[in-house]
Amino acid sequence: MAGFLDPLSSETRRLSTFDGYDLATARELCDAIARYDKLRLVLEDVPSSRIVGLAEFSLDLTPGDIARYQEAGIRLAETTDCRFGPTLADDYQGRGVGTLVLPLVTEVARLLGRTRIILWGGVRANNPRAIRYYEKNGFQSVGFFAEADGSLSLDMMLDLHPVPDAAGALT
Numbered sequence: 001m002a003g004f005l006d007p008l009s010s011e012t013r014r015l016s017t018f019d020g021y022d023l024a025t026a027r028e029l030c031d032a033i034a035r036y037d038k039l040r041l042v043l044e045d046v047p048s049s050r051i052v053g054l055a056e057f058s059l060d061l062t063p064g065d066i067a068r069y070q071e072a073g074i075r076l077a078e079t080t081d082c083r084f085g086p087t088l089a090d091d092y093q094g095r096g097v098g099t100l101v102l103p104l105v106t107e108v109a110r111l112l113g114r115t116r117i118i119l120w121g122g123v124r125a126n127n128p129r130a131i132r133y134y135e136k137n138g139f140q141s142v143g144f145f146a147e148a149d150g151s152l153s154l155d156m157m158l159d160l161h162p163v164p165d166a167a168g169a170l171t
């Protein structure tokens with residue numbers, strides 16, 4: 001895990017923030033796996049075994065999330081909603097990998113009985129690639145909000161309710 005965090009560029013660190021990027025943080029992240037309410041899905045390159053991505057997944061909602069969505073007229077509930085935040089290694093970004101991973105994440109959400117996924121802490125308004133990534137994978141904009149430093153972020157949500165397939169059948 002430290003081998004994934006440490007090389008992340010300053011730009012990736014700005015867009016996807018962790019408590020730290022050193023061995024101690026890597027240990028904390030690993031120690032928390034399968035404890036609390038969080039899942040950490042790791043993407044591993046084969047055959048190098050290098051970790052090239054991390055999909056953070058939480059069944060817990062924060063009071064801040066609940067309040068922001070409420071303002072947008074959406075009532076979040078821990079029984080139906082979960083949070084997702086992806087980070088890819090710099091050399092794996094912009095190659096469609098995030099889009100390949102998303103069905104695995106939605107499958108996990110469904111298996112855990114969730115019907116909606118919200119972005120973990122939103123997405124920065126000046127992160128056009130991530131916004132495009134979420135939009136093209138079905139996420140809808142909920143609303144902008146100001147970060148503590150005054151910069152803007154966007155809340156987005158994916159509805160996992162049954163959708164018609166190409167033949168019009170509900171799956």
Ligand SMILES: CC(C)(COP(=O)(O)OP(=O)(O)OC[C@H]1O[C@@H](n2cnc3c(N)ncnc32)[C@H](O)[C@@H]1OP(=O)(O)O)[C@@H](O)C(=O)NCCC(=O)NCCS
Pocket residue numbers: 012015016085086087088089092093094095096097098099100119122123124127128129130132133136
């Ligand atoms: C966000 C992230 C997970 C997306 O995964 P990915 O594999 O890079 O995404 P994809 O390649 O599947 O899709 C990216 C889309 O954005 C488009 N794109 C790339 N740069 C863009 C830009 N500057 N402006 C607009 N669109 C852009 C790509 O063309 C592609 O869309 P297309 O398929 O319609 O052409 C990954 O880029 C990442 O880890 N980024 C750094 C950390 C981060 O931002 N995490 C999200 C925090 S909310």
